[in-house]
Amino acid sequence: MEELPHGAVLWLTRPTPADFDSEESRLAQARALVHLRPELSLESTLATLRQRSLEFSPIPLEFDPDVADILRMEAEFEGGCGNRALVERLNRYHPPPVSEWLPTAQAPAPDVDSVQAAIDTYEGLYAEQLVALFEKEVPQVMKGTLEALPHLDWHLWHMHWGKRLTHAQRETLVPALGAFLGRYLVDGLGGRWVPRKKLEEAAVIVGYRAWLPFLRARHALQNQEAPLDYSCSQLFRTAQRLARAHSH
Known part of the structure; x- marks a missing residue:
């Protein structure tokens, strides 16, 4: 113990400060x-000091x-993976199971005048609209890679796109986002478009399942939370995992 000015004291509870958050150190403190x-x-x-020690220990x-x-x-x-409370909350999160699919045998047949023209609209117009819209905020969309x-998804969730859109904006973005996702199912998993006049019924066939990207x-x-819940x-x-299981 060392006396300091103005009535203060320096009390050394351990030989070295390196283990200040160990159980022995916290008990001495x-x-x-x-x-x-x-x-x-x-x-x-002691309980308060132990809780402080937890803040210094990384959480997996x-x-x-x-x-x-x-x-x-x-x-x-939000400050890195050292934010214990945030990591604990995100560790607990699990999205609802994917429900936007049908057994391939139950997928309705195309009802458009020209299947190829519809596919060209999906991939050449709608998907490219999304790229044009987000190329600055999310430059990865320009590369066409899985990342x-x-x-x-993170940009849509973090920037609250699901909450801030007007009805007209949503009706424009839904076809763009759906076509962008559908193009990944086609190019990345060998899927096949099944166009429909009603976009929400349009599917991409991959194996035994018909996925509904729109x-x-x-x-x-x-x-607001939907871009994460329905990413x-x-x-x-999910489609990739099932396609791999089907191929074996």
Whole structure:
């Protein structure tokens, strides 16, 4: 113990500060505090110090694998993965199961005048509208790589696109987002478009399932949390996983 000016003292509870958050150090600190402030209890003081120690110990990232990339971006934006409370909250999150699909045998046949013309509209107009809209905020969409999906999902979620859209804006973005997702199912998983006059019924056939990317897009833009709950990433990963299982 060393006396300091103005009535203060320096009380060394351990030989080295390197293990200040160890159990032995926290117990010594708690005893010192209780000695100096008799109104404190040893149990509550020690519990408080132990809680502080937890803040210094890293918590493992156990994000749901289908949306892990999205959650990791959010954790990094909010101050890094050392934010224990945030990581714990994100670790607990699991999106609802993907529901935007039908058995291939139940998928309705095309009802458009020209299947190829409809596909050209999906991929050449709608999907390119999304690229043009987000090329600055989400430059990954320009590359056409799989990393674009979680980056786009995170941007839509983080910037509250599902909440801030007007009806007219939503009706423009739903076809663009759905076509963008559908193009990944076609190019990345060998899927086949089944166009329909009603976009929400248009499907991409991959194996035994018909995925409904436009319906997924509408769900993803229905409210503030929807871009995470109904992410493009989760649907694609689910389709990819089932396609791989089907091929073996």
